[in-house]
Amino acid sequence: MNVHSKTQAAPRQQIDPTDKRDRILQATIRLISEYGFHGTPVSMIAKDAGVGTGTIYRYFKDKDALVLEIFQQVNCAFKKTLLHEYVVSQPIRDRFLHLCRDIFQYGIHNPYEFKFIEQFYNSPYGTTLRREKLFCNCGDPGQDLPLEQVFAAGKEQNTIKDLPLAALIALAIGPIVFLVKDSIVGLIQLDDATINATMAACWDAVKVETGTSK
Amino acid sequence: MNVHSKTQAAPRQQIDPTDKRDRILQATIRLISEYGFHGTPVSMIAKDAGVGTGTIYRYFKDKDALVLEIFQQVNCAFKKTLLHEYVVSQPIRDRFLHLCRDIFQYGIHNPYEFKFIEQFYNSPYGTTLRREKLFCNCGDPGQDLPLEQVFAAGKEQNTIKDLPLAALIALAIGPIVFLVKDSIVGLIQLDDATINATMAACWDAVKVETGTSK
Amino acid sequence: MNVHSKTQAAPRQQIDPTDKRDRILQATIRLISEYGFHGTPVSMIAKDAGVGTGTIYRYFKDKDALVLEIFQQVNCAFKKTLLHEYVVSQPIRDRFLHLCRDIFQYGIHNPYEFKFIEQFYNSPYGTTLRREKLFCNCGDPGQDLPLEQVFAAGKEQNTIKDLPLAALIALAIGPIVFLVKDSIVGLIQLDDATINATMAACWDAVKVETGTSK
Amino acid sequence: MNVHSKTQAAPRQQIDPTDKRDRILQATIRLISEYGFHGTPVSMIAKDAGVGTGTIYRYFKDKDALVLEIFQQVNCAFKKTLLHEYVVSQPIRDRFLHLCRDIFQYGIHNPYEFKFIEQFYNSPYGTTLRREKLFCNCGDPGQDLPLEQVFAAGKEQNTIKDLPLAALIALAIGPIVFLVKDSIVGLIQLDDATINATMAACWDAVKVETGTSK
DNA sequence: AATGAATGAGGATTCATTCAT
DNA sequence: TATGAATGAATCCTCATTCAT
Numbered sequence: 001m002n003v004h005s006k007t008q009a010a011p012r013q014q015i016d017p018t019d020k021r022d023r024i025l026q027a028t029i030r031l032i033s034e035y036g037f038h039g040t041p042v043s044m045i046a047k048d049a050g051v052g053t054g055t056i057y058r059y060f061k062d063k064d065a066l067v068l069e070i071f072q073q074v075n076c077a078f079k080k081t082l083l084h085e086y087v088v089s090q091p092i093r094d095r096f097l098h099l100c101r102d103i104f105q106y107g108i109h110n111p112y113e114f115k116f117i118e119q120f121y122n123s124p125y126g127t128t129l130r131r132e133k134l135f136c137n138c139g140d141p142g143q144d145l146p147l148e149q150v151f152a153a154g155k156e157q158n159t160i161k162d163l164p165l166a167a168l169i170a171l172a173i174g175p176i177v178f179l180v181k182d183s184i185v186g187l188i189q190l191d192d193a194t195i196n197a198t199m200a201a202c203w204d205a206v207k208v209e210t211g212t213s214k
Numbered sequence: 215m216n217v218h219s220k221t222q223a224a225p226r227q228q229i230d231p232t233d234k235r236d237r238i239l240q241a242t243i244r245l246i247s248e249y250g251f252h253g254t255p256v257s258m259i260a261k262d263a264g265v266g267t268g269t270i271y272r273y274f275k276d277k278d279a280l281v282l283e284i285f286q287q288v289n290c291a292f293k294k295t296l297l298h299e300y301v302v303s304q305p306i307r308d309r310f311l312h313l314c315r316d317i318f319q320y321g322i323h324n325p326y327e328f329k330f331i332e333q334f335y336n337s338p339y340g341t342t343l344r345r346e347k348l349f350c351n352c353g354d355p356g357q358d359l360p361l362e363q364v365f366a367a368g369k370e371q372n373t374i375k376d377l378p379l380a381a382l383i384a385l386a387i388g389p390i391v392f393l394v395k396d397s398i399v400g401l402i403q404l405d406d407a408t409i410n411a412t413m414a415a416c417w418d419a420v421k422v423e424t425g426t427s428k
Numbered sequence: 429m430n431v432h433s434k435t436q437a438a439p440r441q442q443i444d445p446t447d448k449r450d451r452i453l454q455a456t457i458r459l460i461s462e463y464g465f466h467g468t469p470v471s472m473i474a475k476d477a478g479v480g481t482g483t484i485y486r487y488f489k490d491k492d493a494l495v496l497e498i499f500q501q502v503n504c505a506f507k508k509t510l511l512h513e514y515v516v517s518q519p520i521r522d523r524f525l526h527l528c529r530d531i532f533q534y535g536i537h538n539p540y541e542f543k544f545i546e547q548f549y550n551s552p553y554g555t556t557l558r559r560e561k562l563f564c565n566c567g568d569p570g571q572d573l574p575l576e577q578v579f580a581a582g583k584e585q586n587t588i589k590d591l592p593l594a595a596l597i598a599l600a601i602g603p604i605v606f607l608v609k610d611s612i613v614g615l616i617q618l619d620d621a622t623i624n625a626t627m628a629a630c631w632d633a634v635k636v637e638t639g640t641s642k
Numbered sequence: 643m644n645v646h647s648k649t650q651a652a653p654r655q656q657i658d659p660t661d662k663r664d665r666i667l668q669a670t671i672r673l674i675s676e677y678g679f680h681g682t683p684v685s686m687i688a689k690d691a692g693v694g695t696g697t698i699y700r701y702f703k704d705k706d707a708l709v710l711e712i713f714q715q716v717n718c719a720f721k722k723t724l725l726h727e728y729v730v731s732q733p734i735r736d737r738f739l740h741l742c743r744d745i746f747q748y749g750i751h752n753p754y755e756f757k758f759i760e761q762f763y764n765s766p767y768g769t770t771l772r773r774e775k776l777f778c779n780c781g782d783p784g785q786d787l788p789l790e791q792v793f794a795a796g797k798e799q800n801t802i803k804d805l806p807l808a809a810l811i812a813l814a815i816g817p818i819v820f821l822v823k824d825s826i827v828g829l830i831q832l833d834d835a836t837i838n839a840t841m842a843a844c845w846d847a848v849k850v851e852t853g854t855s856k
Numbered sequence: 857a858a859t860g861a862a863t864g865a866g867g868a869t870t871c872a873t874t875c876a877t
Numbered sequence: 878t879a880t881g882a883a884t885g886a887a888t889c890c891t892c893a894t895t896c897a898t
Contacts, residue, residue: 020879034338038252041871043881052880054874063872122333124248127399166402167393167412171419174388179381185341188380198381205385205419234862255888266863271890448858462766466680469892471860480859482895491893543764550761552676555827594830595821595840599847602816607809613769616808626809633813633847662883683867694884699869 021059023049029070033115037067037123071120074113081106082146092154093203099147100176100199107180108190114180147172151206160206171205235273237263243284247329251281251337285334288327295320296360306368307417313361314390314413321394322404328394361386365420374420385419449487451477457498461543465495465551499548502541509534510574520582521631527575528604528627535608536618542608575600579634588634599633663701665691671712675757679709679765713762716755723748724788734796735845741789742818742841749822750832756822789814793848802848813847 027049031040042063046053060066082102090098107114120126151168154160160168175198183190241263245254256277260267274280296316301309321328334340365382368374374382389412397404455477459468470491474481488494510530518526535542548554579596582588588596603626611618669691673682684705688695702708724744728737749756762768793810796802802810817840825832 036250036252036337038250042873043871046881053872053882054880055878057873058879118336122329122395123250123253161411161415163411163415164402164408166396167389167408167415170389170392170396171412171415174390174392175381175384175419176388177392178384178388181336182380182384188378194378194381197375197377198385201375201377201381201385201419204421204423205389205415207418209418256890257888267889268863268865268891269861272861277889464678464680464765466678470894471892474860481861481893482859483857485894486857546764550757550823551678551681589839589843591839591843592830592836594824595817595836595843598817598820598824599840599843602818602820603809603812603847604816606812606816606819609764610808610812616806622806622809625803625805626813629803629805629809629813629847632849632851633817633843635846637846684869685867695868696870696884696886697882700882705868 020049020051020055024051024056024059024066025070025073028066029074029116030112032067032070033112033119036119037063067120068125070116071126074117078106078113078117079145092150092157092159093207095146095150096154096172096203096206097199099150100172100202101195103173103176104180104190104195104199107176108183111180111184115184118177118181154206158208161208163206168206172202175202234263234265234269238265238270238273238280239284239287242280243288243326243330246281246284247326247333250333251277281334284330285340288324288331292320292324292327292331293359306364306371306373307421309360309364310368310386310417310420311413313364314386314416315409317387317390318394318404318409318413321390322397325394325398329398332391332395368420373422375422377420382420386416389416448477448479448483452479452484452487452494453498453501456494457502457544458540460495460498461540461547464547465491495548496553498544499554502545506534506541506545507573520578520585520587521635523578524575524582524600524631524634525627527578528600528630529623531601531604532608532618532623532627535604536611539608539612543612546605546609582634586636589636591634596634600630603630662691662693662697666693666698666701666708667712667715670708671716671754671758674709674712675754675761678761679705709762712758713768716759720748720752720755720759721787728788734792734799734801735849737788737792738796738814738845738848739841741792742814742844743837745815745818746822746832746837746841749818750825753822753826757826760819760823796848800850803850805848810848814844817844 024045027045028040031045031048042056043053045066046056049056056066060069082099084102087095087098147169148165151160151165155162163171179188179190179198182188238259241259242254245259245262248254256270257267259280260270263270270280274283296313298316301312304312361383362379365374365379369376377385393402393404393412396402452473455473456468459473459476470484471481473494474484477484484494488497510527512530515523515526575597576593579588579593583590591599607616607618607626610616666687669687670682673687673690684698685695687708688698691698698708702711724741726744728740730737732740789811790807793802793807797804805813821830821832821840824830
């Protein structure tokens, strides 16, 4: 989960400075995902990370920079998760389900990160970012999201409905986000059966009807 | 949208006392939907509403009370929107589409209220409310949401998939929330065709397959 | 206790305007004696007096003026109490005890006024007043206090100890103020026997010893 | 008067951390003794103490806590003053005069503390404390005040008048408080002769008459 | 004359940020 | 490098005072 490269590995047995930096990042994610940006004092982050308040300002220019870096890290990590084991040769439906499952798993296993991203996207800052398509500078900046690629491919072969991309993404991700949030909050318990059935339903939403439906 | 009755219409050209109260409520909805609770100082609300800071405290005990009242009002207004023209005798599919359309329309025409509710539900306070099922005391407190009724009825007649209620709601509302938020932010332009197609896709997600699909 | 002259008596059966004024004064005395000047909002006074907030400003320039007038009124009323039935021909001891009893009675029967004066005298404003000897402009401004007259007379006939006037006053009034405050607060119950015995003791403090004491 | 130990005296020329805390305490005593609790803004304390406003909240939870701590400190210091050099074997009269002198001296040399205690005892909070006998938790919490002990002993050997304890205390302390306050305010100048004579007069007030008096 | 809604200056408190050690 | 004490700007809220009705 740690995205930072630690290539200067072995020599001294001293304390890794990134350790402190990471603890600050982790504490921030956890606390902001729970209390929100304005509800999380820097001092609280420092205490939770087990460092002095001033120390945070050694690693980050200010609170904004800290949060922005987290967003970028988490956003990239999330995208990498989606690319993980992604096989282009598979049929559209399998690739779609695979991506959905990854999103589900990511949300369930990284609840703090998940809520953090949500919060960030809904904040004025996040909106700006989104509009400017600055989403992510990790790896290939301009590269389409995997989900977008799948939809594009599916549309071509008439497997996916001919809807605007944003609508397709909403149909695929909206329900998952909804469910994962409920699960994080503890309103429901997500078992595998429910997850699989929901993903299948998402597929029904975006796929082109093959039979006759009422 | 204004809940207060202003029956004493024409005669005097005097200032309506509810006017000020309403302006405070409207300003709060607008600002909090954009900047969040902690990101919106009372002074900002006052300025936006064109009143003195102290005036706000004549109408509301404190910031919390102001926000809570807004939530209750907006939540009730939203539910009433859903019940509007709701005809029980119609087939499940029509009722479902009708509800979806209402949600879409509500979000598009009341973007601030829409984001406000979203924010509120995702806040610690909203989560508590949700868990305690205190959602709304307007009209019938204990009554199920219309959408829940439709799903219940649809499950009985085997029209709706046999999924947990939370999952069905996520499949229906998740995409709409997603799209409406994108639309509010200005990332997409929602025309009728897209709305209708998306709703139809939502129906595909929750309905029981009648034909054969891969 | 009302010091205002109501000479324009009979004609109309309408509400006496001084009534309102008095209610404001009474409410202020009661509330300030309990909560202090800064602890008593004007709005609280208005509510307690049963008038509108703005009404208070019809009768008094501002809060300070209101309190100052009360001080002057109460101070005068208190002094008049001391002069009441005051008979110069009586022996020093009787006159002293008479005055002491009056102070006691005044404090017990006018607890709010009593505490109000205390508070006022101890406030920066009261101190200034005292230093400027502006105590009271009621009746004869320059006239000595009765107690001071008694002490002066007693010193001349060698009945009262030859101490500075301030010390004699402290010996006479200090204990009474102390006890009355305890009584107002409810820490003790002042019966006649205790009152009389205490006054007698006060006399012992200021009188010239006639017998031999250790 | 400073309760904090500053044993690590000379070596470093650095700022004593208790210094700031003490300056806040001293400023608060001074200002509140003059303007009262509600009449003394925290900002005024900060300015007077030469610290930032926020600094006060590093040392004290809030204004209440600050004042309460001062009361406890001052109250204990005052009591310790009274116990200082207190010799049980001395005759009642000497012990009484000794205590009176100590109170006098304390008031004269600690005028701010003296007025502060007065104010505190007369506030609603102080009254409650007094009623609950929580006066002080310094040293022996339940122990009687020295003055009370003297009075109890004096009553037994018929040296002190048979009056309620509250009355005896009023007779002893009332005049002193009165005089000291006048002295603090600058209305009189207390020389040793006056102090001694006044104390003797206080003794006359509480002692049992040995000769015949009129 | 009487009212109380409206106001904004001022008070308590918090918190991002700096800086001396 | 790491710290946390210190700070004051900014926040929520109160309240003396005004003024339109």
